[in-house]
Every structure is written in C-alpha cells, then in structure tokens.
Amino acid sequence: MKLLRPTYVEIDLDIIKHNINEIKKIIDKNTKLGLVLKSNAYGHGAVEIAKVLEDEDIDYICVAGLNEAMELRNNNISLPILVMGYTPDDCLDIAIENNITLTVLSNEQAKLLSNIATKLSKKANMHLKVDTGFNRLGFKIDEKLPCMIEEIYNLENINIEGIFSHLALKDRESDYEQFNKFNNLLEKIKHLDIPIKHICDSIGMTAYRDFHMDMVRVGASLYGYNSRESVMDLKPAMTFKSKFAQIKNIKKGEGISYDYSYIADKDMKIGTVLCGYSDGIPRILSNKGYVYVNGKKANILGKICMDQCIVDLTDIEDASMDSEVIFYGNGGPNLIDIANLAHTNKNELLSIVSRRVARVYIKDKKIYKVLDYLS
Numbered sequence: 001m002k003l004l005r006p007t008y009v010e011i012d013l014d015i016i017k018h019n020i021n022e023i024k025k026i027i028d029k030n031t032k033l034g035l036v037l038k039s040n041a042y043g044h045g046a047v048e049i050a051k052v053l054e055d056e057d058i059d060y061i062c063v064a065g066l067n068e069a070m071e072l073r074n075n076n077i078s079l080p081i082l083v084m085g086y087t088p089d090d091c092l093d094i095a096i097e098n099n100i101t102l103t104v105l106s107n108e109q110a111k112l113l114s115n116i117a118t119k120l121s122k123k124a125n126m127h128l129k130v131d132t133g134f135n136r137l138g139f140k141i142d143e144k145l146p147c148m149i150e151e152i153y154n155l156e157n158i159n160i161e162g163i164f165s166h167l168a169l170k171d172r173e174s175d176y177e178q179f180n181k182f183n184n185l186l187e188k189i190k191h192l193d194i195p196i197k198h199i200c201d202s203i204g205m206t207a208y209r210d211f212h213m214d215m216v217r218v219g220a221s222l223y224g225y226n227s228r229e230s231v232m233d234l235k236p237a238m239t240f241k242s243k244f245a246q247i248k249n250i251k252k253g254e255g256i257s258y259d260y261s262y263i264a265d266k267d268m269k270i271g272t273v274l275c276g277y278s279d280g281i282p283r284i285l286s287n288k289g290y291v292y293v294n295g296k297k298a299n300i301l302g303k304i305c306m307d308q309c310i311v312d313l314t315d316i317e318d319a320s321m322d323s324e325v326i327f328y329g330n331g332g333p334n335l336i337d338i339a340n341l342a343h344t345n346k347n348e349l350l351s352i353v354s355r356r357v358a359r360v361y362i363k364d365k366k367i368y369k370v371l372d373y374l375s
Helices: 013-026 038-042 046-053 066-074 089-097 107-120 145-153 172-188 202-207 335-341 346-351
Strands: 008-012 032-036 060-063 081-083 101-104 124-131 158-164 196-200 215-218 238-242 244-250 268-273 290-293 296-301 309-312 325-328 358-363 366-371
Touching: 008 013, 013 032, 013 046, 013 202, 013 358, 032 196, 038 046, 038 346, 046 060, 046 066, 060 066, 066 081, 066 089, 089 101, 089 107, 089 124, 101 107, 107 124, 107 145, 107 158, 124 145, 145 158, 145 172, 172 196, 172 202, 196 202, 202 215, 290 309, 325 335, 335 346
Parallel strands: 008 358, 032 060, 032 215, 060 081, 081 101, 101 124, 124 158, 158 196, 196 215
Antiparallel strands: 008 238, 238 325, 244 268, 268 309, 290 296, 290 325, 296 309, 358 366
C-alpha cells in the first residue's frame, strides 16, 4: 500500500457485515431495516458501504440530502433510497427520475411534487415527516393535520410509502410522550394505506423495543457504536491511523507548537504526527488528548495544528518512524472517550474525517481497496 500522505482510516467491511447481523438479531423479521449513510456514511465512505449493503438484505438506505442520494445512484447503487432532509423544489424532478424517495415537509411541496410527477408520467415516492416535539423538521401536529395528510394521500401520482418522526432522546418520559403523540396521529389516519411507520434511530432502537414499528433507521450501530446499554455485540469498523514525520529530543523549558501552550518540564522525546485538525482531529484536544503508539498511551502536547500534532514519546522507548499512531479504533483509544474529551459525540468525530484522509478498506482480513479522494 503506497499513500501519498500516510494518514488514513482503516475500515473493516467484515465488521460492517457483523454489525448488520447483530442489529438484525434485535429487530423483528417483519421490521424493515433502513441503514443511514449520510455524511459519507459517517466518514466511512458511502459508496463502498452501500456496495456491502446490496448483498445484505437491506430495505432502505437513508441519507440527508439529494446530493448524497445521487452520489449513490451515480455509482449504480439500486437499493431504495430515502432522503430524510429537505429537498429544494427545483430539484424534485431529479428525485423522481432517479427513483429516490423524498421526505415532504409541507402541503405545498407535496402538491408541487404531484404536478411534476404527473408531467413526467411517473409516481413520486415520499415519506411524510411529523414533528412530535424535536422541533427541527416536520408537520406540526394539530387538528388539521389528519385532513391535510389525507389530501396529500389523494394527490395524483403520489405514493406515500411512509410517515415518520424523530425522538429528541432527552429522557424516557419525553420519549414516550413523543411516541404517544405519533401513535395518536396514526390512529386518526389508519384508514389510509401508509405501509411504513418509523420513529427509531440507533439509540431509540436499542432503548425501546416497543418503538420499532415498521422500520428502524440505524446509523451509529452500523458503524459499531451505541450510546446506551445493548445486547448487541457491536464492533467499531473504523480505525484512524497516521505516521510520524519526525522524532526528536527537546530540553526542559522548551516550548511546543503555537503560542508555546506546552512547556517541557523535563528533557523529553517527542514525535510530530502527520495529522491535524483539518484531517478530523479536533483542535480542542490540544494538551489533553492522546494517541496510542505501539499499544502505549502518548499524550498530545501543545496546540494541534492544521496538518500535524505533537505527542510525548518520552516513556515509549520502542517508538520509531515505522510505528503506527492510532487516534481511535481497534488497537487504539476508545472513540467515545475521545469524544467526551472533545466535548462532542462519536458521530461528529466520525463524520469530520476529511477527504484528504485516505480510506483503506479491509475485507477477509486483507486490504481490499484504497480510496484516496485526492489522487
């Protein structure tokens, strides 16, 4: 494997398959599985992950925007795709022509979608999003909403495949309050044939088995993570690795990196790593984050730069230019621990892995493919 810059994430496709099998163990055989590939499959590479899903009896791929859906269609991914976010009105025809299911958030857009579908002599597939208290996207529930949904249902060339909401996941009481609001609405429109009702993401799927309904939308669990206790034996699919650009010795009293925010309190051995905040390692980890080198903890010293960071190798005698530096993943720090240090969550750290970080795919314990977006 030759990389123009030896900073990369290793993504084990066999672990992705393992995690899918673990997810399937906790959902009913009649519950559809929608796997979330938004934000470049949480940094894992949407196209390569989608290719795996095509062989795994998956019902839906879920993405955030039409551009993400079109990337998959342009790479010959034929699975049903649900765009969960907003789609501009002037792009609705693209979705219809490429058999992409849209989320509709207003009566006005539903009517426009119907008109465009009629002109194209095609059916437009949609899911309606209902706001049960998250207050992000969706129809607000009021006494008029059931009639509005029926009006949309009866539009020409419209197929309402599903209706869904999203939990805020504040606490058990408010989660059940949202779920009950959603169910009360569904009761009022039960005469309409809307086959897929869904409200669970990975956390909801794990925490509330009685919320699974007709489909679950699973992101973090696919990549190996759960935020709450689970019976699933999930494994992280991504390991973030880099190499040293230089190893050197410094004297007590010398400063390190911008502003000398770290001053050596003794003679030290340090290593400059070919990875910085532009690669996806948050700058907030300056002077408090750590990596693993040869299985040993090495603290980040000084401010993380755009392209590099510096770590303490004083107590790692076997550290060399050939050593792997692991920021998180298999053989390295736990991603959730690193996310906590950075005052964020695991999903952000996964999804901010930049395009200049190569993706190295492992299959059957061998390098299957190297994807370097820049070269």
